[in-house]
Amino acid sequence: MAVYTEVSDDALAAFLAEYDIGAMVAFRGIAEGVENSNFSLRTTTGDFILTLYEKRVDPTELPWFLGLMEHLAAHGLTCPRPVAARDGHALRQLCGRHAAITTFLPGVWPRRVRTEHCGPLGAALATLHRAGEGYAPTRRNALGPHGWQPLLDRARDRADEVQPGLAAELDSALAQILAAWPATLPVGHIHADLFPDNVFFLDGRVSGLIDFYFAATDLLAYDVAICLNAWCFEPDFAFNVTKARLLLSAYQRVRALSDAERAALPVLCQGAAIRFLLTRLYDWLNTPPGALVTRKDPLEYLRRLRFHLAARDEHAYGL
Amino acid sequence: MAVYTEVSDDALAAFLAEYDIGAMVAFRGIAEGVENSNFSLRTTTGDFILTLYEKRVDPTELPWFLGLMEHLAAHGLTCPRPVAARDGHALRQLCGRHAAITTFLPGVWPRRVRTEHCGPLGAALATLHRAGEGYAPTRRNALGPHGWQPLLDRARDRADEVQPGLAAELDSALAQILAAWPATLPVGHIHADLFPDNVFFLDGRVSGLIDFYFAATDLLAYDVAICLNAWCFEPDFAFNVTKARLLLSAYQRVRALSDAERAALPVLCQGAAIRFLLTRLYDWLNTPPGALVTRKDPLEYLRRLRFHLAARDEHAYGL
Numbered sequence: 001m002a003v004y005t006e007v008s009d010d011a012l013a014a015f016l017a018e019y020d021i022g023a024m025v026a027f028r029g030i031a032e033g034v035e036n037s038n039f040s041l042r043t044t045t046g047d048f049i050l051t052l053y054e055k056r057v058d059p060t061e062l063p064w065f066l067g068l069m070e071h072l073a074a075h076g077l078t079c080p081r082p083v084a085a086r087d088g089h090a091l092r093q094l095c096g097r098h099a100a101i102t103t104f105l106p107g108v109w110p111r112r113v114r115t116e117h118c119g120p121l122g123a124a125l126a127t128l129h130r131a132g133e134g135y136a137p138t139r140r141n142a143l144g145p146h147g148w149q150p151l152l153d154r155a156r157d158r159a160d161e162v163q164p165g166l167a168a169e170l171d172s173a174l175a176q177i178l179a180a181w182p183a184t185l186p187v188g189h190i191h192a193d194l195f196p197d198n199v200f201f202l203d204g205r206v207s208g209l210i211d212f213y214f215a216a217t218d219l220l221a222y223d224v225a226i227c228l229n230a231w232c233f234e235p236d237f238a239f240n241v242t243k244a245r246l247l248l249s250a251y252q253r254v255r256a257l258s259d260a261e262r263a264a265l266p267v268l269c270q271g272a273a274i275r276f277l278l279t280r281l282y283d284w285l286n287t288p289p290g291a292l293v294t295r296k297d298p299l300e301y302l303r304r305l306r307f308h309l310a311a312r313d314e315h316a317y318g319l
Numbered sequence: 320m321a322v323y324t325e326v327s328d329d330a331l332a333a334f335l336a337e338y339d340i341g342a343m344v345a346f347r348g349i350a351e352g353v354e355n356s357n358f359s360l361r362t363t364t365g366d367f368i369l370t371l372y373e374k375r376v377d378p379t380e381l382p383w384f385l386g387l388m389e390h391l392a393a394h395g396l397t398c399p400r401p402v403a404a405r406d407g408h409a410l411r412q413l414c415g416r417h418a419a420i421t422t423f424l425p426g427v428w429p430r431r432v433r434t435e436h437c438g439p440l441g442a443a444l445a446t447l448h449r450a451g452e453g454y455a456p457t458r459r460n461a462l463g464p465h466g467w468q469p470l471l472d473r474a475r476d477r478a479d480e481v482q483p484g485l486a487a488e489l490d491s492a493l494a495q496i497l498a499a500w501p502a503t504l505p506v507g508h509i510h511a512d513l514f515p516d517n518v519f520f521l522d523g524r525v526s527g528l529i530d531f532y533f534a535a536t537d538l539l540a541y542d543v544a545i546c547l548n549a550w551c552f553e554p555d556f557a558f559n560v561t562k563a564r565l566l567l568s569a570y571q572r573v574r575a576l577s578d579a580e581r582a583a584l585p586v587l588c589q590g591a592a593i594r595f596l597l598t599r600l601y602d603w604l605n606t607p608p609g610a611l612v613t614r615k616d617p618l619e620y621l622r623r624l625r626f627h628l629a630a631r632d633e634h635a636y637g638l
Contacts, residue, residue, distance in 0.1 A: 008430035031348030108346040111327035
């Protein structure tokens with residue numbers, strides 16, 4: 001369910017008339033993505049994605065996101081590139097929403113992560129981090145460590161409905177994570193949501209990264225930790241150290257992790273696990289059970305969190 | 320919400336290996352359509368639609384639908400054409416579902432029907448009716464007049480929850496419609512669901528008709544009546560006789576309606592209105608209010624039904 005706003009053909013035609021990208025050939029809603037309305041748009045000059053930004057995106061932040069994508073694309077990362085209309089602006093209005101056209105990327109996101117995906121993913125993540133270096137504006141990570149305590153506070157009262165003892169376990173884990181959180185690691189622009197459905201592959205290579213609307217300025221190694229959580233656990237929640245080793249070594253061939261970053265991997269992974277656990281927990285407690293959206297099970301991240309809490313050092317991740 | 324089944328990249332690659340349509344380039348879920356899972360699929364040879372048939376479609380009927388689409392496409396109608404794999408079969412299995420690849424059609428369906436759409440729509444409907452003439456197998460219309468009494472019986476007890484007096488009004492209307500239903504009009508293959516979202520336009524012309532999974536063998540003029548309901552009422556439920564006249568005259572330039580068909584238009588339109596009223600009523604009463612699917616208001620068709628019950632003869636439709 002990723003089309004929240006219906007775009008009339010009249011409105012679309014008027015919108016496209018502001019661009020120099022040819023005449024419309026086809027226009028279809030895309031089922032993937034959960035935050036915005038996305039459409040695949042074909043014109044006589046090529047393929048594009050039209051995004052209408054829905055409520056969850058703060059419109060004052062859109063220029064930052066689009067500027068980052070433009071910068072990353074200009075500096076060697078394959079990602080959607082905002083397409084400017086004739087007046088030079090890519091961020092526009094359509095059907096009462098902020099809207100932008102971006103370039104189309106070929107490829108397919110992996111429904112099941114295989115070992116062979118993890119090296120290319122690690123290299124792409126490091127490429128993103130290097131490509132972002134010259135982008136001066138910053139964005140605070142609202143879902144970074146400062147946001148976790150408020151998230152837990154909003155869910156604590158009902159957390160034990162999901163699993164008895166969950167509130168106490170999360171209180172204890174979060175206190176430990178925040179106390180150990182590293183203060184001085186290298187900072188840059190991170191994707192912050194680089195799950196498999198945001199990474200397209202074609203012929204075994206990464207053909208593009210998408211969905212930068214959680215991107216922020218934060219610890220680069222925290223982005224690595226998010227990927228270790230998202231890509232290296234098997235369906236039975238066993239940690240696949242082979243996948244982790246491939247991810248980390250390919251990352252380091254593009255951008256070397258410092259000793260301090262490597263040493264911090266356990267707590268960064270704990271933080272990444274509790275971040276997704278907390279947002280899923282909140283959504284779980286606030287989504288009616290009959291609704292047709294898939295509620296993602298927060299307990300999948302409790303299993304990951306426990307693994308990371310037991311990790312003695314970076315060797316747990318194959319380093 | 321039109322992706323019910325998630326297709327893994329491994330399963331898709333194995334599936335595509337059975338075809339001679341090139342290597343995969345892109346694969347995205349399509350948000351439109353409510354009965355099946357639809358994906359847009361690009362390969363090195365072109366664009367296709369992959370459909371996985373979900374529960375509401377009877378698998379024993381799939382060969383009839385695909386055969387009809389093949390026949391129509393071969394006889395001058397622009398519609399999706401089933402693509403056979405190397406073994407000659409288009410109907411296959413994928414992820415535990417029946418599945419088929421069909422050709423991609425350019426164009427955009429009209430979110431708001433304008434007068435200029437109605438002539439091309441009428442001509443396309445008549446082209447469909449003529450193109451279907453040589454397709455020998457038949458399919459009984461489960462949602463035709465024989466199906467309306469059972470539909471009403473399942474909804475009658477709770478119909479007045481939607482509007483007081485609705486059950487009695489529908490009982491009376493249905494009895495009148497069934498008593499007057501014509502027995503001897505020309506029969507052929509009808510689309511039976513030719514709403515605007517199933518008709519693509521490009522540069523003011525119809526670029527294709529899609530979604531034949533309600534098609535059946537029934538009165539051809541009943542299909543015309545469905546289109547009069549679906550295309551010729553304004554948002555305030557006023558009947559737009561200009562649209563109807565354009566639809567009917569363009570239809571008749573391709574296939575002339577007989578005197579008997581023209582005379583039957585009021586009762587055929589009444590039947591079409593009550594058919595969509597009854598299925599919407601059933602869905603309305605059986606969809607939890609919190610669900611994220613849009614419940615279509617059955618009363619929109621009560622407004623249409625009353626118009627048709629008041630129509631004295633075919634002149635009400637601009638003839």
